[in-house]
Amino acid sequence: MRKVVNNGAIPLLCASCEGRSTGVCSALDCDQLVELAEASRKTAAKSGAALLGEAERIDRYANILSGVVKLTKTLSDGRQQIVGLQFAPDFLGRPFRSESTLNAEATTDVTLCSFPKDAIERMMRESPELERRLYRQALNELDEARDWMVTLGRKTASEKIASLLLMIAHHVGPSTVAGRNSARFDLPLTRADIADFLGLTIETVSRQLTRLRNDKIICIENNRLIIVPDLRRLNARAGN
Template identity: 40%
Template sequence: MSDCSSCTVRGRAICASLDAGELAELGRMGRRQRVKAGHTLLWEGDDAPLVANVLNGVLKLVVAASRGREQIVGIVFASDFIGRPFGKESPYCVTAMTDAEVCIYNRDSFDAFAAAHPHLQQKLLRRTLDELDRARYWMMLLGRKSAGEKVASFLLEMAERLPAEAGLPVGSRGAFELPFGRQQIADILGLTIETTCRQLTRMRADGLLDLPSRREVVIRDRQAMTLIAG
């Protein structure tokens, strides 16, 4: 059983539309599970017996490419929903990039609950449309943007999606700590690690950002970064 009343993403997850009684019913269906970095929660092409809310951490959505390579097609953060309600097979692998915690539901039980609560179905539909918009943007990011545009777009999105890092020297939407390293950023953007590091170094030299450590980022000039992102 999941204690929904103390959930840190209660106001942002799909269950935000439920009243106290509905939330208690859903809570009895769920269970919290910790997921170690590198662990795969769902496999591409396999039956997907579960759906889940992400409570904390970062996970990646991956599809297999040729010669054993993988392509990251999306990233999910706290409050995001993963899995395929009203479906059977998973279209991608869901793998933790960092240690994470999720609230898991049996897919069949969740589907039955959603069918009985139309406002939850509407929330799922809105989430699906948001994901579709994000996927279209991702296609443009990977297929049409230059290396500099990709890195700038990625950093701006991370500033929006990640919590502000306490103690870093600028406002809440400009300072954050990345939950993954440079190689993972390169993999996400379809770049080499050399190109990724070169772009970050150039942006720092131009005064657009500071890099206090390997994972801390401080965006100094958001307007210029937005222009670079295109």
């Protein structure tokens, strides 16, 4: 196993880590960080790579360092639904369960920092801080899931699209914002992904996107780069 230097400060590996300040690791002190770092592994995955299969055994958890991961569920006849999107520095994994109930797949190139399941679970028992941090993330994911239930159940196709764009704009952060009310970002999802997320077909997604473009609510460049000149107008379309 790789040696990690502990000079009384945080491990070298973590010093430059994007997840250090905002991810679950922020709940750990130096000693714990060292311990975890010893067992950790940085990995990269290409867009489209499966990270976790339904009914697969879980033996590692991971922090997302960069990129976007989609969580999906599939019905027996192939219909698919994305049930969550995770952005850096989210924690990936479902404690207290040995089998996954969903699929995780990279929708962009991603980098992960993964740990053995039992290391995390031991530290959770020792550190209420860590457990609380994970508990909070679970509650946030629950809030998000419930927001999406409203979107899925009660919004029209165009409202769904607008809501998704808005959500992504928030998640990529207020980076690339000129004047607080505009946004500009690369879609981390294909049309098919968007359809799976919103419970629509790719055709409907496409049509609604061109509608938003025709109405000058958004500009689309290269099919993937989205520019929102006025987030308030987009918000009005989202039905909130």
